[in-house]
Amino acid sequence: MSERIGEIIEVYTTRFLAQADGLENPPHFGSFVKAESQGMAIYGLVYNVHETSIDPNRRAVAFGIERTELFKRQPQIAEFLKIEFEAAIIGFNDAGYIRAYLPPFPPRIHSFIYPCEKQEVLDLTEDLEFIRSINALPGLPVEELAAASIRLACSERGNDRAFLVRAGQEIAQLLKEEYEKARSIIRRISD
Amino acid sequence: MKDKAQEIGKLIAGSLLSGLEAKLNEDINVEGISVGRLIVVDGRENKFFCLLKDVSLEATNEDILLNPPSGDFARQVHAGVNTFYKLSVQPMLITAQNPTDLDRPRPSTTVPPHFSPVCEASAEDVSLIFGAPGITNPEIGSPIFMEVPVCLNLERFCKRSNAIFGKSGSGKSVLARMVLGYLIKSDMAINLVFDMHNEYGWSATNEGGIDDPSLKQLLGSKVAIFTVDSNSPLYRKIRADYDVQIPYGAVEIADLELAAGELGLTQAGIETMYRLADKWGEDKWLAKFLDMDTDEFPQVVEDLKVNEQALNKLRRCLDRLKKLPFIRKEVADDTVNRIMDFIQDGKHIVFQFGRYNSMLAYILVANILTRRLHKLYVDKTDSARADGVDGPKPLVVTIEEAHKFLDPQVARQTTFGTIAREMRKYNMVLLLIDQRPSGIDDEVLSQVGTRIIGDLGDERDINAVLTGLPNQGTLKVLINNLEPRQFLLTGFALPMPVVIDAKDYGKFCSEISLGSGIILDEIERRKTVDELKAQVYGDDQIIFD
Ligand SMILES: Nc1ncnc2c1ncn2[C@@H]1O[C@H](COP(=O)(O)OP(=O)(O)OP(=O)(O)O)[C@@H](O)[C@H]1O
Ligand SMILES: [Mg+2]
Numbered sequence: 001m002s003e004r005i006g007e008i009i010e011v012y013t014t015r016f017l018a019q020a021d022g023l024e025n026p027p028h029f030g031s032f033v034k035a036e037s038q039g040m041a042i043y044g045l046v047y048n049v050h051e052t053s054i055d056p057n058r059r060a061v062a063f064g065i066e067r068t069e070l071f072k073r074q075p076q077i078a079e080f081l082k083i084e085f086e087a088a089i090i091g092f093n094d095a096g097y098i099r100a101y102l103p104p105f106p107p108r109i110h111s112f113i114y115p116c117e118k119q120e121v122l123d124l125t126e127d128l129e130f131i132r133s134i135n136a137l138p139g140l141p142v143e144e145l146a147a148a149s150i151r152l153a154c155s156e157r158g159n160d161r162a163f164l165v166r167a168g169q170e171i172a173q174l175l176k177e178e179y180e181k182a183r184s185i186i187r188r189i190s191d
Numbered sequence: 192m193k194d195k196a197q198e199i200g201k202l203i204a205g206s207l208l209s210g211l212e213a214k215l216n217e218d219i220n221v222e223g224i225s226v227g228r229l230i231v232v233d234g235r236e237n238k239f240f241c242l243l244k245d246v247s248l249e250a251t252n253e254d255i256l257l258n259p260p261s262g263d264f265a266r267q268v269h270a271g272v273n274t275f276y277k278l279s280v281q282p283m284l285i286t287a288q289n290p291t292d293l294d295r296p297r298p299s300t301t302v303p304p305h306f307s308p309v310c311e312a313s314a315e316d317v318s319l320i321f322g323a324p325g326i327t328n329p330e331i332g333s334p335i336f337m338e339v340p341v342c343l344n345l346e347r348f349c350k351r352s353n354a355i356f357g358k359s360g361s362g363k364s365v366l367a368r369m370v371l372g373y374l375i376k377s378d379m380a381i382n383l384v385f386d387m388h389n390e391y392g393w394s395a396t397n398e399g400g401i402d403d404p405s406l407k408q409l410l411g412s413k414v415a416i417f418t419v420d421s422n423s424p425l426y427r428k429i430r431a432d433y434d435v436q437i438p439y440g441a442v443e444i445a446d447l448e449l450a451a452g453e454l455g456l457t458q459a460g461i462e463t464m465y466r467l468a469d470k471w472g473e474d475k476w477l478a479k480f481l482d483m484d485t486d487e488f489p490q491v492v493e494d495l496k497v498n499e500q501a502l503n504k505l506r507r508c509l510d511r512l513k514k515l516p517f518i519r520k521e522v523a524d525d526t527v528n529r530i531m532d533f534i535q536d537g538k539h540i541v542f543q544f545g546r547y548n549s550m551l552a553y554i555l556v557a558n559i560l561t562r563r564l565h566k567l568y569v570d571k572t573d574s575a576r577a578d579g580v581d582g583p584k585p586l587v588v589t590i591e592e593a594h595k596f597l598d599p600q601v602a603r604q605t606t607f608g609t610i611a612r613e614m615r616k617y618n619m620v621l622l623l624i625d626q627r628p629s630g631i632d633d634e635v636l637s638q639v640g641t642r643i644i645g646d647l648g649d650e651r652d653i654n655a656v657l658t659g660l661p662n663q664g665t666l667k668v669l670i671n672n673l674e675p676r677q678f679l680l681t682g683f684a685l686p687m688p689v690v691i692d693a694k695d696y697g698k699f700c701s702e703i704s705l706g707s708g709i710i711l712d713e714i715e716r717r718k719t720v721d722e723l724k725a726q727v728y729g730d731d732q733i734i735f736d
Contacts, residue, residue: 164264165264165267165268168264168265168267168268169268169271169272171268172268172269172272172273173272176251176252176272176273177252179252179254179255179258179273180254180258182273183258183260183265186260186264186265186268186269187265190262190264190265190268
């Protein structure tokens with residue numbers, strides 16, 4: 001299994017919030033992650049990454065020194081910062097089968113988060129249902145998220161154009177009442 | 192030729208009355224789909240044979256039209272979702288999915304269910320509808336974009352008057368020649384062809400300026416050539432079978448009225464003719480009048496109480512008849528009797544005009560002969576009926592420039608109008624060939640059994656050829672899209688309308704002359720002669736004169 005990248009600190013049926021391990025390698029926007037929980041892998045799509053002070057009552061302040069230089073001079077500052085990320089739940093692994101829909105329950109708090117393996121990304125994105133899932137969740141930057149995740153899934157496929165066309169058609173179909181939205185996503189995935 | 196029908200779309204809407212609508216499959220190139228094609232919709236229990244009448248661009252929402260996708264990728268992605276192509280097809284016939292030998296396609300009375308596959312007709316479908324080629328069901332072309340025979344049911348064809356319409360150069364005469372050739376070959380009817388432009392006899396000049404063989408050349412002694420101009424150079428190669436002469440006595444005023452335009456006759460002139468005929472006798476006045484010296488006119492004016500000016504004018508008009516030497520005072524033989532002899536012999540007759548191919552000569556000869564022949568046919572049919580025996584042989588009279596004989600002013604009185612209206616009560620029907628169908632009387636048009644319609648530029652002509660037909664909207668679109676040598680066939684001899692590419696004339700020639708015609712005889716004869724010569728003198732070229 002690949003390197004752990006975080007730990008869950010808040011869950012909802014459709015999404016979870018996790019704290020990243022350290023400050024150095026936060027997950028990418030639009031990347032696929034999984035939580036290991038109750039003997040099951042639950043998959044999420046990262047839609048928000050957030051770096052903040054540990055203490056909600058104390059905000060970070062500007063020092064006017066470049067970040068690496070600052071951490072070198074005052075290492076304790078890094079101790080007061082954390083990275084959190086939010087992921088939309090898009091599927092789970094049920095006894096070896098990847099299901100591209102919501103699991104019966106969300107992962108538990110303190111479950112660990114790992115990046116998805118290549119094969120998992122391929123399986124999760126094959127039927128393009130995840131686009132439908134993220135479109136259904138309120139408050140997500142759907143256009144950007146769909147485009148980013150499709151680009152990623154496409155590069156995992158060695159930039160397969162047929163996949164890109166399929167994804168575009170799925171978007172056109174899903175958003176046929178919202179042509180402008182579909183158009184902006186399609187523009188983002190056609191390079 | 193692929194046998195498996197290719198699915199091109201799915202049925203999405205429509206009605207029997209206004210036609211069906213299908214969504215084109217995304218993988219089909221819309222530019223390869225053209226109007227006039229034969230389409231089969233595969234219903235659950237039945238196959239529906241349809242004609243493709245329209246292709247349209249559709250969008251599922253307005254926004255995409257206001258803000259069209261740019262770039263190939265976007266177009267490809269929206270295709271089939273936000274944009275699609277709609278096919279409009281008109282159902283015509285229906286047949287069981289697995290027809291037994293007894294099932295014949297019948298007019299469709301219902302529609303197939305939603306999302307039924309829409310396919311291009313396969314070779315099998317076409318032959319199911321139009322039958323297999325045979326001597327009484329000859330192939331006259333193939334559906335556009337297909338290479339499958341479309342056959343004309345000659346038995347049904349001969350039962351009504353028929354027409355071939357199309358503008359100049361559309362291929363009417365060539366197609367007519369093929370239809371006539373098959374009619375002659377099949378012996379379904381005797382043909383009488385008024386051949387205004389010397390195309391149906393020995394040879395016909397094609398676009399390339401080369402002579403194609405024509406009926407006489409192809410069918411040999413089955414075809415007789417009657418001519419009004421036996422001295423024409425045309426007959427150096429092949430002697431005409433009969434020299435047509437018409438006595439003045441046979442010319443009726445109605446004949447001259449029909450040619451009023453060509454003769455320059457006015458209403459006053461026509462009235463004067465009736466006056467003359469009254470006094471001098473219907474069959475004598477013309478000869479007498481043309482013989483008369485103008486000095487004698489004052490006497491006539493006094494005797495008959497006619498207007499002198501009108502009389503002079505009439506004479507100038509009728510003097511044009513003197514330029515037609517085959518219309519004369521005395522004749523050696525009665526042409527109509529001779530025609531009947533040939534008909535009884537089973538021979539087909541082509542009337543030619545040689546150097547006298549003016550409209551005047553054509554109108555007079557065709558009208559005078561047909562009128563007398565029709566009278567004879569009426570008498571013979573009536574007496575045959577009374578005696579309970581077979582009537583005279585069915586006769587098909589072919590006329591080019593048909594509107595000259597059938598314009599609304601005259602169609603009610605002329606023999607051609609009568610023949611067209613009485614269908615085949617007296618075993619006589621017409622084959623009309625014309626480029627100006629709008630000049631033909633509506634009532635005659637609506638009696639036409641089978642219509643063969645080529646490219647027609649003029650809106651009025653298109654409306655005219657559709658007179659009395661169902662599905663005019665569909666047919667109109669098809670006519671608008673015809674190219675030269677393509678024809679829309681519709682009517683009595685066809686189970687459903689179809690757009691065809693006319694058969695290639697060369698193919699027709701080699702097919703029809705098999706086992707008949709003098710070309711073949713000649714080739715055979717020369718071959719033997721040549722072989723003999725070759726034996727004696729060595730190889731030499733065969734030269735046809
Ligand atoms: N089926 C065909 N096969 C081969 N050539 C053809 C065919 N149909 C038409 N053509 C060519 O097109 C030319 C014009 O055709 P055609 O003489 O039949 O026209 P049309 O409609 O009778 O015109 P018009 O009204 O001027 O008499 C012919 O001379 C011939 O060369
Ligand atoms: Mg012609």
